[in-house]
């Protein structure tokens with residue numbers, strides 16, 4: 001395998017020599033990229049001698065670029081490992097900076113990136129660093145937990161770079177998983193290539209007045225994960241999103257809506273010519289009967305107040321009734337009797353499939369993890385708990401396995 005090892009400024013930089021040795025011994029090819037900070041701690045020549053390759057450290061250097069351009073280098077690697085990864089590097093990765101060779105490579109690659117943070121314990125526990133770590137993890141970076149112990153500065157705590165043997169074995173395991181993953185994706189790709197998928201995601205907000213609304217706790221993450229995975233599998237994806245704070249690939253055709261009525265209209269104008277419709281949105285079943293143009297004032301003599309609500313159109317049921325309907329998949333978020341409720345929803349709404357979803361207990365709404373049960377008229381498949389991206393992949397795999405799709 002090809003490993004691109006990024007070395008950033010930190011006293012642990014010398015330990016990365018051992019990491020290069022371990023990778024080489026296991027038969028991997030290693031290219032080392034050093035930042036200016038790293039060179040304050042260790043000579044490039046040491047890495048060059050161990051890896052057998054010249055160390056890259058310049059973004060704009062004709063001689064270095066003549067060998068392998070930086071974009072080529074970004075695609076050369078099967079895995080990028082940054083060890084030690086300084087607090088500054090975490091912050092720059094989070095921002096998407098491209099102010100040196102290593103940062104540019106990380107921005108220009110689609111390969112997995114593993115980080116081995118190393119810094120003073122207070123820098124590690126600082127809210128800014130922790131926020132950077134959480135966000136990078138969300139974006140798919142694999143971040144190792146720093147070791148605890150005595151630090152170079154004399155303080156004791158968490159922040160030391162994990163030992164080279166630990167980084168090496170984690171990298172091997174990660175590479176293995178990535179390879180299996182890549183194989184599974186390659187196998188599923190032909191089934192989704194060119195398929196047209198319409199998906200709704202997120203909550204709907206039903207306005208009461210200019211400042212208040214009725215909403216729900218759906219984050220939209222499950223629907224967005226399905227949209228992203230389907231897009232990566234080659235599908236043409238149209239995503240109709242309720243009010244969420246999520247971004248998606250620019251190649252996904254996205255329409256933002258607020259209310260159930262707006263979502264319904266968007267679906268009505270896009271459902272035709274789709275192969276599949278996935279209704280992942282948590283659509284409000286009711287909306288206020290009257291929407292006030294002015295802020296509704298409270299009455300001081302009033303302890304009880306009631307709202308009159310009217311039913312919203314059932315979007316997924318409407319699509320399922322159409323003569324030229326696509327394959328229709330609904331969601332059922334339940335707190336109890338998940339399978340029973342899902343099966344009756346499947347029948348009642350005439351769906352082709354329903355994804356039942358136990359909400360609460362750190363699952364479902366607002367959570368990063370999920371455990372869907374996929375239900376058709378003749379099959380039930382319960383997925384193991386995993387990230388929403390993994391659930392999306394399994395769902396699309398299940399869909400592709402159905403003859404009727």
Ligand code: CTP
Pocket residue numbers: 260279280281282283284285312313314315316317329330331332333345
């Ligand atoms: N749905 C829809 N339009 C609505 C309401 C729901 O398209 N007005 C879709 C959701 O996107 C989801 C499925 O229907 O795919 C959920 O079914 P629903 O009956 O709304 O679930 P609940 O509201 O949870 O039903 P209940 O209150 O009966 O549990």
